[in-house]
Amino acid sequence: MKRTKLLSKTALLMAMILACTSCGNTPNDEDNSGSGSGDGKTVTLKVMSASTNPNGTGPMDNEVAKIIEQDVGIVMDLIPTTEQDCQQQLPALIASNDLPDVFFIPETDTMKYIDMMHQGGQILALDDYLEEYAPNMMSDPLAQASIELKKSTLSPDGKLYAIGMQRGTYDSGLQPVVGQFIRWDLYKELGYPELKDYDTDLLEVLAQMQELENENNEGEKVYAVGGWFGDAQGWGDWHITYNLAYAEGYTCLTPGDRILYSDIATNEVVETNAQTDKDSLFWRAVKWYNKAYQMGILDPDSFTQKQDQYEDKVKTGRYLYINPGWEIQSVHDYFDSTGQTDKGFTCLPPMTDDTDKFTLYRYYIAGQFNYGVSANCKYPEKAVSLLDWFSSYDNARICYDGPEGNHWETVDGVPTPKEEYLDIDRADPEIQKTEGLNIMDKLIGYGYGTIDPKTGTAIDLYSSSTQAIEKKMRTVHKDMLSHYGYDTMPEMYEALSPGGTIDMTVYNLGSLPEELQTLDASLQSYQFKNLFKCIMAKDDAEFEKLQDEYIDGLDAFKIDEIYEYWLGVAKQQQEELKPVISQAAEALGIE
Amino acid sequence: MKIAPKDRAVNIVIGAILFLFALICIYPLYFVAINSFSSPDEVTKGVYFLPRGITLENFDYVFETPLIFTGVIVSVSRTVIGTLLNVLFCGFLGYMVTVKDLPFRKWIYRMVVATMYFTSGLIPWYMLMVKINFKNSFLLYVLPGAISAFYVVLIKTYVESLPASLEESASLDGAGTLTIFFKIILPVCKPVLACVAVFGAVWQWNSWSDNMFLVTDAKLQTLQYLLYRMMQSASMSDAITGQTSIQPMAIRLTMTFITILPILLVYPFMQRFFVKGIMLGSVKG
Numbered sequence: 001m002k003r004t005k006l007l008s009k010t011a012l013l014m015a016m017i018l019a020c021t022s023c024g025n026t027p028n029d030e031d032n033s034g035s036g037s038g039d040g041k042t043v044t045l046k047v048m049s050a051s052t053n054p055n056g057t058g059p060m061d062n063e064v065a066k067i068i069e070q071d072v073g074i075v076m077d078l079i080p081t082t083e084q085d086c087q088q089q090l091p092a093l094i095a096s097n098d099l100p101d102v103f104f105i106p107e108t109d110t111m112k113y114i115d116m117m118h119q120g121g122q123i124l125a126l127d128d129y130l131e132e133y134a135p136n137m138m139s140d141p142l143a144q145a146s147i148e149l150k151k152s153t154l155s156p157d158g159k160l161y162a163i164g165m166q167r168g169t170y171d172s173g174l175q176p177v178v179g180q181f182i183r184w185d186l187y188k189e190l191g192y193p194e195l196k197d198y199d200t201d202l203l204e205v206l207a208q209m210q211e212l213e214n215e216n217n218e219g220e221k222v223y224a225v226g227g228w229f230g231d232a233q234g235w236g237d238w239h240i241t242y243n244l245a246y247a248e249g250y251t252c253l254t255p256g257d258r259i260l261y262s263d264i265a266t267n268e269v270v271e272t273n274a275q276t277d278k279d280s281l282f283w284r285a286v287k288w289y290n291k292a293y294q295m296g297i298l299d300p301d302s303f304t305q306k307q308d309q310y311e312d313k314v315k316t317g318r319y320l321y322i323n324p325g326w327e328i329q330s331v332h333d334y335f336d337s338t339g340q341t342d343k344g345f346t347c348l349p350p351m352t353d354d355t356d357k358f359t360l361y362r363y364y365i366a367g368q369f370n371y372g373v374s375a376n377c378k379y380p381e382k383a384v385s386l387l388d389w390f391s392s393y394d395n396a397r398i399c400y401d402g403p404e405g406n407h408w409e410t411v412d413g414v415p416t417p418k419e420e421y422l423d424i425d426r427a428d429p430e431i432q433k434t435e436g437l438n439i440m441d442k443l444i445g446y447g448y449g450t451i452d453p454k455t456g457t458a459i460d461l462y463s464s465s466t467q468a469i470e471k472k473m474r475t476v477h478k479d480m481l482s483h484y485g486y487d488t489m490p491e492m493y494e495a496l497s498p499g500g501t502i503d504m505t506v507y508n509l510g511s512l513p514e515e516l517q518t519l520d521a522s523l524q525s526y527q528f529k530n531l532f533k534c535i536m537a538k539d540d541a542e543f544e545k546l547q548d549e550y551i552d553g554l555d556a557f558k559i560d561e562i563y564e565y566w567l568g569v570a571k572q573q574q575e576e577l578k579p580v581i582s583q584a585a586e587a588l589g590i591e
Numbered sequence: 592m593k594i595a596p597k598d599r600a601v602n603i604v605i606g607a608i609l610f611l612f613a614l615i616c617i618y619p620l621y622f623v624a625i626n627s628f629s630s631p632d633e634v635t636k637g638v639y640f641l642p643r644g645i646t647l648e649n650f651d652y653v654f655e656t657p658l659i660f661t662g663v664i665v666s667v668s669r670t671v672i673g674t675l676l677n678v679l680f681c682g683f684l685g686y687m688v689t690v691k692d693l694p695f696r697k698w699i700y701r702m703v704v705a706t707m708y709f710t711s712g713l714i715p716w717y718m719l720m721v722k723i724n725f726k727n728s729f730l731l732y733v734l735p736g737a738i739s740a741f742y743v744v745l746i747k748t749y750v751e752s753l754p755a756s757l758e759e760s761a762s763l764d765g766a767g768t769l770t771i772f773f774k775i776i777l778p779v780c781k782p783v784l785a786c787v788a789v790f791g792a793v794w795q796w797n798s799w800s801d802n803m804f805l806v807t808d809a810k811l812q813t814l815q816y817l818l819y820r821m822m823q824s825a826s827m828s829d830a831i832t833g834q835t836s837i838q839p840m841a842i843r844l845t846m847t848f849i850t851i852l853p854i855l856l857v858y859p860f861m862q863r864f865f866v867k868g869i870m871l872g873s874v875k876g
Binding site for chain 2: 057095098316333
């Protein structure tokens with residue numbers, strides 16, 4: 001009796017454990033490679049796309065998806081992801097050999113992932129498929145330049161493993177992604193004082209602006225300048241890395257340690273170590289924030305607040321100077337909702353004593369989002385056809401604006417948005433669900449602002465057409481144009497930036513050698529820990545003392561060796577990539 | 592009894608401190624609630640005391656999210672089924688490891704406890720789930736988490752505090768293992784099981800990472816993951832091109848409200864069991 005009970009107890013326990021492990025899908029449910037016949041008929045491909053749009057999940061059946069199905073015989077089963085999520089998902093997918101047919105490869109450490117997949121034989125070399133299945137890419141010089149870049153910078157053996165999507169630009173010329181945005185209405189009220197340099201004039205004007213408006217509509221304190229220095233390393237120091245570089249026409253090639261920059265006009269590397277050169281973009285930015293701190297125009301909360309807190313202040317008009325262009329819409333919305341429609345931000349053109357260029361258009365020659373095709377994909381030719389479909393200018397417009405006739409029409413040979421289209425909310429889930437507009441944006445071959453060479457108009461009519469830009473113009477923009485004497489914003493910026501407005505940087509310096517990697521990581525935390533001390537210096541003497549201490553401390557991290565390594569790689573790439581840059585520049589009609 | 596003025600003053604001070612403390616605890620929830628019902632523009636400016644521009648616009652936006660209702664069903668199902676399995680499996684295992692004549696009882700218990708200290712890591716977990724065909728399966732949500740070492744420890748400790756005579760007398764009357772478990776042990780374990788149920792339900796309701804890694808089927812998306820993605824969809828590029836009409840802060844707070852509401856409703860009902868359950872076993876006399 002006792003033995004029977006004992007056995008039954010053990011059996012029950014075993015059954016419970018078995019139940020935990022045996023119930024699941026049948027293996028056939030989860031065949032991750034493309035399904036369907038593939039012989040000219042429709043097949044389903046699993047596509048992991050860098051998009052989080054809630055409508056972009058599962059098999060697509062909206063209007064755009066139907067056009068894709070009709071054109072290339074593919075039903076896309078979308079798996080949404082993001083840069084951050086994909087960095088966790090991809091190693092798991094690689095380890096289990098479970099990659100979707102077409103998949104996004106994160107921007108960070110792209111080469112590391114490609115190497116892992118290449119070693120495991122999990123990623124397909126696409127070279128042999130291009131001629132037959134990628135006519136759009138093969139006939140577009142911009143796509144060709146991107147392919148060449150991928151072969152030279154993102155390949156372990158010179159073959160093509162990644163197709164870069166979102167080539168071209170997001171910028172429409174109304175304003176840059178990052179720049180010196182000031183409250184133009186206050187600047188006007190001050191009588192347009194001369195702004196010739198960043199290091200002194202700008203600060204003085206900002207101080208005067210703060211005197212003019214020191215409270216927002218709700219009576220809260222207004223500061224001219226703010227930051228999110230309280231955020232983590234790599235993001236909390238964003239302003240120091242980017243604001244001046246963009247505003248003066250340079251690109252930081254090593255944003256982690258901010259040692260090396262390149263010139264957007266010549267695409268040449270600036271041969272100076274920005275950490276040890278006191279006149280570098282890095283030190284000028286640090287000094288500028290220190291001066292702002294000393295003048296009392298830098299929000300003291302900047303040292304502790306994070307980006308969302310900074311954003312909240314931006315959105316309630318509590319700063320008069322902003323660098324991130326993507327924040328501008330929200331503060332304009334605030335002004336409109338509080339009836340202050342005459343207020344607004346515009347981006348200053350280059351400061352004449354400092355530079356003659358700035359980054360108005362950021363061109364992603366290689367494409368911003370990389371996609372690979374799984375070696376397990378049953379229909380690799382279909383996968384390539386799909387990426388190629390997105391790489392046609394006409395199809396890109398279909399993805400952004402829908403087919404011709406719905407929201408836009410061709411007027412005198414130029415695609416023109418209908419007036420009512422510019423009034424709709426394209427983020428409306430219902431519109432996205434039925435029409436499929438803009439939900440596959442990270443898969444589209446060209447960025448919003450890229451100019452279609454056939455028609456000379458931007459691909460995305462909703463955001464970047466002449467009509468769309470005109471609609472976004474505020475009183476401040478119009479006043480700025482009349483102040484400088486130009487008709488349109490792009491025309492004005494281009495005229496005031498004779499040195500150039502287009503950043504076509506394509507450097508991909510990869511990683512440091514192993515023996516320098518740890519030192520560089522320590523160097524970055526040293527920088528992050530100490531640069532804010534310099535910004536908080538009470539006077540110039542203290543700043544100089546802290547600056548000297550900071551520079552002396554860099555030797556412990558073999559900064560010269562790191563600089564020499566970066567410089568060597570960059571110079572080599574500068575030479576190697578010259579023909580590709582010229583090819584892309586020619587394709588874009590840039591001299 | 593008359594209270595001395597001095598004592599009354601002390602009571603007032605203590606009352607005030609406790610009131611302040613309660614306020615500190617409650618205010619974040621209140622803040623979330625008033626912001627959820629305020630107009631997005633007002634939320635941007637800051638809503639701190641009373642809702643401003645009362646509206647259901649934020650909820651409208653959230654509930655317009657595609658698949659949201661499927662998401663609610665999936666999340667509710669995983670919470671209900673997952674919690675039931677949690678209670679049942681952990682309860683049974685917790686009880687079984689107290690049964691002295693179970694072979695390898697101590698080893699089984701030690702192996703379960705070991706999982707509290709050593710985890711397999713993401714990749715082995717992912718590979719295992721794929722191997723046992725849990726990818727794109729609802730079972731992924733409810734079975735792997737059915738046994739949690741912490742709950743087993745909690746239940747085992749509780750069962751050990753019960754008089755041994757309970758089980759012995761039932762056994763003498765001819766009751767088998769299952770009868771003893773379901774008819775004797777489960778009813779007297781209500782407090783600790785309620786505690787496990789609350790923990791389990793909160794965990795299940797808030798989980799989304801298993802969904803992110805292993806579920807691509809649109810019909811199996813959980814509410815939490817949909818909301819997570821919806822927040823992310825207000826991307827930088829959308830903001831640049833002016834293509835987003837949502838105010839992320841308002842939506843974030845509304846989503847937080849929707850997320851915590853069910854749990855807020857569950858806690859008061861379970862509280863009496865919960866406190867008793869978590870305290871039991873902590874003191875032995």
